[in-house]
Amino acid sequence: MSAQKILQSAVEAALSDFDVSNVAPETLQVVAASNPQFGDYQWNGALPLAKALKQKPRDIATRVLERLDVSAISESPEIAGPGFLNFRLKTSWLESALDHARLDDRLGVEKAEHPERFVVDFSSPNVAKPMHVGHIRSTIIGAAIVRMLRFQGHEVVSDNHIGDWGTAFGKIIVGWKSELDEANLAADPIGEMERLYQLINERGKADSSVEDAARLETAKLQAGDEENLAIWRQVRDLSQQQFDQIYARLDVSFDETLGESFYNPRLPGLVDELIERGLARESDGAIAVFSDGQGDPKDDPFLISRDGEWTDFPALIRKSDGAALYATTDLATLEHRIQTWHPDEIVYVTDARQAGHFRQVFAAFRRWMPEEKVRLSHVAFGTILGEDKTPLKTREGGTVKLVALLDEAQERALAVVREKSPDLNEEAAQNIARVVGVSAVKYADLSQNRASDYVFSWDKMLALSGNSAVYLLYAFARVQSIFRRGRERGVDVSVDAPRLVEPAEIELGKCLLRFNEALTASLRDYRLNTMTDYVYELAGAFSAFFRDCPVLTAPDEVRASRLALCDLTARTLQQALLLLGIHTLDQM
RNA sequence: GCGUUUGUAGCUCAGUGGAUAGAGCGUCUGCCUCCGGAGCAGAAGGUCGCAAGUUCGAUCCUUGCCAAGCGCACCA
Numbered sequence: 001m002s003a004q005k006i007l008q009s010a011v012e013a014a015l016s017d018f019d020v021s022n023v024a025p026e027t028l029q030v031v032a033a034s035n036p037q038f039g040d041y042q043w044n045g046a047l048p049l050a051k052a053l054k055q056k057p058r059d060i061a062t063r064v065l066e067r068l069d070v071s072a073i074s075e076s077p078e079i080a081g082p083g084f085l086n087f088r089l090k091t092s093w094l095e096s097a098l099d100h101a102r103l104d105d106r107l108g109v110e111k112a113e114h115p116e117r118f119v120v121d122f123s124s125p126n127v128a129k130p131m132h133v134g135h136i137r138s139t140i141i142g143a144a145i146v147r148m149l150r151f152q153g154h155e156v157v158s159d160n161h162i163g164d165w166g167t168a169f170g171k172i173i174v175g176w177k178s179e180l181d182e183a184n185l186a187a188d189p190i191g192e193m194e195r196l197y198q199l200i201n202e203r204g205k206a207d208s209s210v211e212d213a214a215r216l217e218t219a220k221l222q223a224g225d226e227e228n229l230a231i232w233r234q235v236r237d238l239s240q241q242q243f244d245q246i247y248a249r250l251d252v253s254f255d256e257t258l259g260e261s262f263y264n265p266r267l268p269g270l271v272d273e274l275i276e277r278g279l280a281r282e283s284d285g286a287i288a289v290f291s292d293g294q295g296d297p298k299d300d301p302f303l304i305s306r307d308g309e310w311t312d313f314p315a316l317i318r319k320s321d322g323a324a325l326y327a328t329t330d331l332a333t334l335e336h337r338i339q340t341w342h343p344d345e346i347v348y349v350t351d352a353r354q355a356g357h358f359r360q361v362f363a364a365f366r367r368w369m370p371e372e373k374v375r376l377s378h379v380a381f382g383t384i385l386g387e388d389k390t391p392l393k394t395r396e397g398g399t400v401k402l403v404a405l406l407d408e409a410q411e412r413a414l415a416v417v418r419e420k421s422p423d424l425n426e427e428a429a430q431n432i433a434r435v436v437g438v439s440a441v442k443y444a445d446l447s448q449n450r451a452s453d454y455v456f457s458w459d460k461m462l463a464l465s466g467n468s469a470v471y472l473l474y475a476f477a478r479v480q481s482i483f484r485r486g487r488e489r490g491v492d493v494s495v496d497a498p499r500l501v502e503p504a505e506i507e508l509g510k511c512l513l514r515f516n517e518a519l520t521a522s523l524r525d526y527r528l529n530t531m532t533d534y535v536y537e538l539a540g541a542f543s544a545f546f547r548d549c550p551v552l553t554a555p556d557e558v559r560a561s562r563l564a565l566c567d568l569t570a571r572t573l574q575q576a577l578l579l580l581g582i583h584t585l586d587q588m
Numbered sequence: 589g590c591g592u593u594u595g596u597a598g599c600u601c602a603g604u605g606g607a608u609a610g611a612g613c614g615u616c617u618g619c620c621u622c623c624g625g626a627g628c629a630g631a632a633g634g635u636c637g638c639a640a641g642u643u644c645g646a647u648c649c650u651u652g653c654c655a656a657g658c659g660c661a662c663c664a
Contacts, residue, residue, distance in 0.1 A: 027605085031604095034604075034606070034607070035607070035608075037607095037608090038607075042606090042607095044605090044606060047606075047644070047645080048644095050644085051643090051644070057644080080607075081606085081607050082606085082607085082644075082645080084606075084607070124664090126664080163664065166663080166664075167663080168663090260664090283661080283662095284661085284662080285662085286661075286662050288661065288662090298590090298591085301591095303590095304589095304590055304591070304660065305589070305590040305591080306589070306590070306660095307589070307590095308589080308590095310590090312661090313590095313591095313660070313661075314661060315661075316661045316662055318662085319661095319662040320662060321662080323662085325661090325662070325663080325664085326663080326664050329664090351658095352592080352593065352658070352659090353592095353658055353659060354659090354664085355591095355592065355593085355658090355659080356591075356592075356658095356659055356660070357659090357664085359591095359592095380593085382593080382594085382657090382658090383657080383658080385657095389656095389657090416626080419626095420626055421626090447601090447602090448601075448602090449601080449602070449603095451593070451594080452593085452594065452601080453593090453594080453657070453658090454600085454601085455600070455601095457600080459613095460600070460612085460613075463612085463613080463626095464626045465612085465613085465626070465627085466611085466612040466613060467601095467602095467611070467612050467613095468612085468626095470626060471626070471627090473626090474624080474626050474627080475626095475627090477624075477626090478623085478624055478626095478627085481623070481624055482623050482624095483623095484623095485623055485624090486623075489623090491623095529601095529602070530602095533602070533603090533611090536611085536612095540628095543627060543628065544628070544629090546623080546624090546627080546628090547619095547622095547627075547628055547629090548628095550622070550623065551623060552623050553622080553623075587624095588624095588626080
């Protein structure tokens with residue numbers, strides 16, 4: 001059990017004589033100390049409790065302390081300041097907890113007490129288009145969320161809701177039938193499909209008959225025209241091959257790939273059902289969901305203030321031409337996921353600009369299926385900006401393609417590897433550059449608070465120093481090299497229970513035991529940068545240990561203990577990085 | 589205009605209803621007879637956008653203002 005939990009239950013037991021009914025439970029939690037000089041954990045509950053009971057905080061703290069038995073885990077707790085209770089973990093407890101962790105495949109991380117089922121919706125590229133920088137955050141953050149939830153013991157369905165339907169297909173089909181360049185399609189399918197779309201799109205702007213033709217092809221496709229369906233299938237398959245190549249490079253996979261087309265048959269009936277239920281009605285020829293007039297207009301996603309008046313801001317679910325919209329598809333998708341998987345929570349990893357859309361979809365869903373208890377979470381993230389603080393573009397002003405971005409990351413990583421490790425053979429250097437490049441891209445993204453926009457910087461991403469993927473991979477490689485060097489020199493590298501003597505050993509040991517807390521904190525509100533912060537801290541704690549505590553030259557007993565710390569550090573780094581989707585290297 | 593996100597060190601960013609607000613980069617100073625210096629240690633650098641309020645305590649919560657990004661029905 002984690003130190004926090006042990007201390008927490010001890011405090012709760014000591015509080016049994018107090019009337020805590022007027023105190024918010026979260027203020028009675030044992031928390032990590034705000035400053036190492038106060039120890040490892042602190043309990044601040046005496047202050048709110050004193051307030052509720054109209055007593056002095058230090059008196060409360062004293063009485064709690066009298067009833068508190070934490071002698072197994074903590075040195076004698078101290079009352080400090082206005083009534084804080086400070087705990088310092090006993091070295092003996094740290095040693096036994098570390099011994100337990102190192103003998104455990106899960107490194108001492110407990111599984112969730114109540115495993116739940118999650119559906120995580122992320123990545124969602126569009127067919128017939130190259131994946132670009134706009135897909136990278138969703139893909140990386142989503143994949144990390146899936147891994148972390150699974151590691152906690154939850155059941156997760158990852159679902160790639162690809163954009164494989166819609167009016168754009170009319171234009172592609174028109175182009176496909178009249179302008180298809182077979183040779184180019186074979187060489188660069190995505191490029192050719194994109195070219196066809198852009199070509200017809202341009203012609204349509206000048207010539208309305210081209211627009212009409214595209215609409216006709218869209219209608220035929222939707223009506224089940226065999227020729228158009230065959231083209232559509234081919235476009236989709238070729239696109240999926242591209243997605244799969246990129247996902248392989250990123251080491252991302254999905255349990256399901258149910259695109260928009262999958263839900264298409266359900267849409268007309270869904271709209272009719274919402275109309276019949278009185279949730280949607282006609283407006284200017286379209287069908288839309290309006291406010292139900294419940295609650296504060298400010299919190300109502302179907303109202304907007306115009307010229308000082310609250311006016312309707314409905315969610316459209318059917319256009320005046322009869323076609324469905326993405327709110328419609330999202331509602332059908334919700335229905336399908338609930339009926340198929342009965343999840344406790346559905347997580348949408350999309351950019352922050354869609355927040356308004358999801359507010360409407362979630363609100364409409366609650367009115368449609370009021371009995372459903374599923375939690376709906378929009379994990380929103382900011383935009384990736386260029387050095388000029390505007391959304392990242394190529395020098396020519398186009399979107400940055402994901403393939404090009406990963407290629408460049410790899411090339412730049414290769415230059416670094418060649419510079420720092422000129423002795424490596426070509427194959428090893430390439431392999432290291434591949435891992436370092438992808439890791440740098442992932443880490444730069446994950447280490448940022450997802451809510452904020454961030455400025456994309458190659459220099460920062462592949463920085464040789466500081467908080468970057470390179471630093472972490474280097475730390476891991478250094479741990480591994482201790483074992484490798486030991487074997488080369490014929491040193492006994494067997495491990496034994498860790499003993500903590502030097503300050504650097506104690507700090508490293510404490511840091512290793514915080515992995516569980518980092519995981520929990522990271523999944524709360526899906527702020528994954530909490531986990532990157534932890535990994536960075538752990539790498540730093542190891543670096544200090546590496547400097548202060550020689551391993552291979554230490555006496556047998558000390559060496560076995562320090563090797564145990566090295567082993568646990570390596571495995572914890574590896575596991576934490578893997579949760580983030582980053583693979584380690586034994587040598588770099 | 590309304591909604592929403594953001595505003596913290598020179599730059600890029602973390603962070604929390606609690607005690608002295610942190611890191612990286614940059615600047616300055618140290619550390620290689622020692623397991624990987626792609627490292628470590630230290631210094632300098634802050635009215636936490638502004639102002640009220642709630643609170644024993646606010647950078648964090650509330651409200652107002654200022655500034656920026658984003659969104660605002662027949663694209664997704």
